[in-house]
Amino acid sequence: MSREMPPAHPFDDDKLKEECGIFGVIGLTDAANFVALGLHALQHRGQEAGGIVSHDPELGFNSVRRFGYVRDNFTRQSLMETLPGPLAIGHVRYSTAGAKGAAIRDVQPFFGEFSMGGAAIAHNGNITNANALRRELIERGSIFQSGSDSECIIHLMARSLQRNIPERMEDALRRVEGAFSVVAMTRSELIGVRDPLGVRPLVLGQLGEGWVLSSETCALDIIGATFVREIEPGEMVVISARHGVESHFPFRRQQPRFCIFEHVYFSRPDSIIGGRSVYETRHQIGVELAREAPVEADLVCPVPDSGTPAAIGYSHESGIPYAMGIIRNQYMGRTFIEPTEQIRNMGVRLKLNVNRALIKGKRVILVDDSVVRGTTSRKIKEMILDAGAREVHFRIASPPTAWPCFYGVDTPQREKLLAATMSEDEMREHLAVDSLRFISLDGLYRAVGEAGGRNAKCPQYCDACFSGEYPVAPSDMIEKGFELKAAE
Numbered sequence: 001m002s003r004e005m006p007p008a009h010p011f012d013d014d015k016l017k018e019e020c021g022i023f024g025v026i027g028l029t030d031a032a033n034f035v036a037l038g039l040h041a042l043q044h045r046g047q048e049a050g051g052i053v054s055h056d057p058e059l060g061f062n063s064v065r066r067f068g069y070v071r072d073n074f075t076r077q078s079l080m081e082t083l084p085g086p087l088a089i090g091h092v093r094y095s096t097a098g099a100k101g102a103a104i105r106d107v108q109p110f111f112g113e114f115s116m117g118g119a120a121i122a123h124n125g126n127i128t129n130a131n132a133l134r135r136e137l138i139e140r141g142s143i144f145q146s147g148s149d150s151e152c153i154i155h156l157m158a159r160s161l162q163r164n165i166p167e168r169m170e171d172a173l174r175r176v177e178g179a180f181s182v183v184a185m186t187r188s189e190l191i192g193v194r195d196p197l198g199v200r201p202l203v204l205g206q207l208g209e210g211w212v213l214s215s216e217t218c219a220l221d222i223i224g225a226t227f228v229r230e231i232e233p234g235e236m237v238v239i240s241a242r243h244g245v246e247s248h249f250p251f252r253r254q255q256p257r258f259c260i261f262e263h264v265y266f267s268r269p270d271s272i273i274g275g276r277s278v279y280e281t282r283h284q285i286g287v288e289l290a291r292e293a294p295v296e297a298d299l300v301c302p303v304p305d306s307g308t309p310a311a312i313g314y315s316h317e318s319g320i321p322y323a324m325g326i327i328r329n330q331y332m333g334r335t336f337i338e339p340t341e342q343i344r345n346m347g348v349r350l351k352l353n354v355n356r357a358l359i360k361g362k363r364v365i366l367v368d369d370s371v372v373r374g375t376t377s378r379k380i381k382e383m384i385l386d387a388g389a390r391e392v393h394f395r396i397a398s399p400p401t402a403w404p405c406f407y408g409v410d411t412p413q414r415e416k417l418l419a420a421t422m423s424e425d426e427m428r429e430h431l432a433v434d435s436l437r438f439i440s441l442d443g444l445y446r447a448v449g450e451a452g453g454r455n456a457k458c459p460q461y462c463d464a465c466f467s468g469e470y471p472v473a474p475s476d477m478i479e480k481g482f483e484l485k486a487a488e
């Protein structure tokens, strides 16, 4: 069965969207309940659909995959009773590869039955050579069940000659290019893997006798698990009741290139990345931004919610008072109302409202995390001016987004990105604001903890959406005609 889904945010298509969150538990009674809670905490990473697979020693594997929010599906007792056992993994998705508004068959985790037993996998990221792999696998007899790039991993595992599932997974993942954090399970093992560059996050936690794998630490907190450590780039952990946590490094070691945008926007501010809270990093981005792009004004206001920590940082550093000049309606969800033409025209007003009493007659600095198409920025500026602001200055907590992401983030085509077609000055004119400044790439690196800024010869992070320097060549896209940035 398939059905069309409306976009996750019909009034907010002007943000990059993280595509997936993954979570797994071993060694806890009714593990699927913990997975449901973990996925709920990771819902910001994907709102289109979710799925859970569990394993019970007597009842075997069971799975449930549903469209919609975790809270609307996986809180129902009757449904959770169909997912028994001490081992479970889960996935929330938007959608990257696989069609948008996709069928239930594209919803993960995916399951495969092998001669040595079953295995389920949940993948966060994007396989950049998936088209080539899919062609090869189909020619050799594989029958695909979905349009998802992640299914390639199951078919590659089926073709491997290794003796056990973790070894088959290693084999499969050596063929895969791009970004992947994977949580997988066999009948008795929970497996976690990060790609050699560690583009997407994955952390290990512990709860009593049980072990937990999660995209972010905020999802450990919700179940009361302790954060143990990040899974290292290129590391595979195999966790079982018998052997505890075993660590392997099956890939050639490389300089890690974690996604710098996780710091800016994707991860929740209460998560910990690289030993520091994401909130603290975003605050520091605001501090750097204030140093790089000062301006005389009366108020610093965030574009809620994602601009808030950087706006507070900007205010602290500049000494200009912070104020909630824009209020977000927290209850503006997908299910609220059908986005008819008339409703669409109300646009951003359905979600954001200006605090007129604060704004009137003021010179306002608006801090946002990014500018993608620029459509929302323009509307927000109009709302602020309508409310009587004297000046509007945009300060952006990331460099201009001029290149699409091919590593598990939904980005418009390059020509739709404002920064791909306009200079900073042209963007200021286009948005018709008094000033517009983005944090520099070096400033962003300093804010995330690299005191010396970006190492141009060997960048410490993936920053391809800003720099156009892709750490893994997006071979499927190049085949379709995508042009890489010319060497300087």
Ligand code: SF4
Pocket (backbone or CB within 6 Å): 199, 259, 260, 261, 262, 404, 405, 406, 407, 408, 409, 462, 463, 464, 465, 466
């Ligand atoms: S291209 Fe941008 S969003 Fe994508 S992984 Fe790299 S830094 Fe993150």
